[in-house]
Amino acid sequence: MEEKNPSTGNIVFAYLVVYIVWGSTFFFIEKALHSFPTFVLGSIRFIIAGALLMGYCGLKGYRIINRADIKQAVFVGFLLLFVDMAAIIWAEQYISSGIVAILSAATAIWFIIFDKPKWKENFSSLPIVLGLLFGFGGVVMLFAEQIFTQSDDTEKSQNLIAMAVLTFGTMAWTIGSLFSKYNQKNKSAIKKKQPSLNVMVKTAWQMVTAGVAFTIVALLNGQYTSFSASEVPLESWGYMAYLALMGSILAFSSYIWLLQVRPATEVSTYAYVNPIVALVLVHFFTNHNVTALQIAGLVIVLFSVLLMNWNLYKNxxxxxxxxxxxxxxxxxxxxxxxxxxxxxxxxxxxxxxxxxx
Known part of the structure; x- marks a missing residue:
C-alpha cells in the first residue's frame, strides 16, 4: 500500500472510507444487536477480521512472530478492541448509536488527562484547557439529557449506566493508545535483535486477541449456549460482514495508508466526521429521536476536540x-x-x- 506519489483519487477514496465507514459502524452495531448477543457479536466480528488480516499478512510475506511485539499487541488489543468495543456494543443495547458516537469523540479529553509526560505542555496551553472545559461540558449535556428525559426511572438508570460504561471504555482506549505510543518510543531507542513486526501484523494480533477475549466471555456467560446461527436472518449476517470486512479491515487499512501519505493532523479529522455520519444514520434509519440537546452536545464536543488539537493544526x-x-x-x-x-x-x-x- 506504500506509494510515493499517490493519486488524488486514491486519497479521496481512502478518506471517504475512513469518514463514512468508520462513522457508520456505530449504526451497524446497533442493527446487528437485534440478532447477535453482545459478546457473540464481538467474537464473530474480530475472529473473522483477525483471521483474514493475518492470512493477508502471511500471503504478503510479512514476519508473523516476534514475542515482544505480540506481547504488546495482546495488551493493546485487549484494551482497544476488547474493553472499548465491549463497552460500545454493550452500551448500544440501551442508548442510540448517535450518542455512543458523540461520547466516543470525547476520547480526546482522556488523552489530555492521562498523557502525564505532556501535562506541562498541555495544561499551559489556553486552547487545550478551554477544549477540556468545553469537552466536559458537552459530555455533561448528554448525561443531563438522560437524567431529565421523561422516561421511567428504570430506563433512565440503564441509560446512565450504559453511558458510564462507555466512558470507561474510552478511557481504556486512551490508556492502550498511550501505552502503544510510549512503548514504541522506548523500543525504537533500543537496538533490537529482531526486526519489528509490520503494523498490519500487529493489528491482526490485536484483532485475534479481541476475538479470543470476546469468545471466552461469550462462552462463560452462556451467550454462545443460547445462540443459534441458523436463526440469524441473512440481513444480520450482512451487518456482521460489513463490520468485519469494511469496518475492521478496509477502514483500518485505509487509515494506516493515509497516515503514510498524508499529515497525521489531516487524517485525524475523521474524529469530526464520524459522529456526524452516525447521527445522520440514526435520524433517518432508526426510531431514535435526535434531539436539539444531542446536536448541541455534538457541536460542543467537536469544538472541544478542535481546541485540544489546535497546537497541532497551527503547526x-x-x-x-x-x-x-x-x-x-x-x-x-x-x-x-x-x-x-x-x-x-x-x-x-x-x-x-x-x-x-
Whole structure:
C-alpha cells in the first residue's frame, strides 16, 4: 500500500472510507444487536477480521512472530478492541448509536488527562484547557439529557449506566493508545535483535486477541449456549460482514495508508466526521429521536476536540503554507509595484531552502 506519489483519487477514496465507514459502524452495531448477543457479536466480528488480516499478512510475506511485539499487541488489543468495543456494543443495547458516537469523540479529553509526560505542555496551553472545559461540558449535556428525559426511572438508570460504561471504555482506549505510543518510543531507542513486526501484523494480533477475549466471555456467560446461527436472518449476517470486512479491515487499512501519505493532523479529522455520519444514520434509519440537546452536545464536543488539537493544526504544514500565502499577498499590496517581483523571488527562494532542509 506504500506509494510515493499517490493519486488524488486514491486519497479521496481512502478518506471517504475512513469518514463514512468508520462513522457508520456505530449504526451497524446497533442493527446487528437485534440478532447477535453482545459478546457473540464481538467474537464473530474480530475472529473473522483477525483471521483474514493475518492470512493477508502471511500471503504478503510479512514476519508473523516476534514475542515482544505480540506481547504488546495482546495488551493493546485487549484494551482497544476488547474493553472499548465491549463497552460500545454493550452500551448500544440501551442508548442510540448517535450518542455512543458523540461520547466516543470525547476520547480526546482522556488523552489530555492521562498523557502525564505532556501535562506541562498541555495544561499551559489556553486552547487545550478551554477544549477540556468545553469537552466536559458537552459530555455533561448528554448525561443531563438522560437524567431529565421523561422516561421511567428504570430506563433512565440503564441509560446512565450504559453511558458510564462507555466512558470507561474510552478511557481504556486512551490508556492502550498511550501505552502503544510510549512503548514504541522506548523500543525504537533500543537496538533490537529482531526486526519489528509490520503494523498490519500487529493489528491482526490485536484483532485475534479481541476475538479470543470476546469468545471466552461469550462462552462463560452462556451467550454462545443460547445462540443459534441458523436463526440469524441473512440481513444480520450482512451487518456482521460489513463490520468485519469494511469496518475492521478496509477502514483500518485505509487509515494506516493515509497516515503514510498524508499529515497525521489531516487524517485525524475523521474524529469530526464520524459522529456526524452516525447521527445522520440514526435520524433517518432508526426510531431514535435526535434531539436539539444531542446536536448541541455534538457541536460542543467537536469544538472541544478542535481546541485540544489546535497546537497541532497551527503547526501543520498546510496551515503554515496558507498563512505564508496570505502574508505574501499583504506584502504585494503594501510594496511598490517595482518591488513585487523581488518579494515573490525571495519568498520562492526561502520556500525552496526550507524544503531542502
Amino acid at each position: 501543520n504544514r498546510t496551515f503554515r503554507a496558507i498563512k505564508h500565502r496570505k502574508k505574501l499577498k499583504r506584502l504585494k499590496y503594501m510594496a511598490p509595484k517595482s518591488s513585487i517581483p523581488r518579494i515573490i523571488e525571495v519568498a520562492d527562494f526561502n520556500e525552496k531552502e526550507k524544503n531542502k532542509n
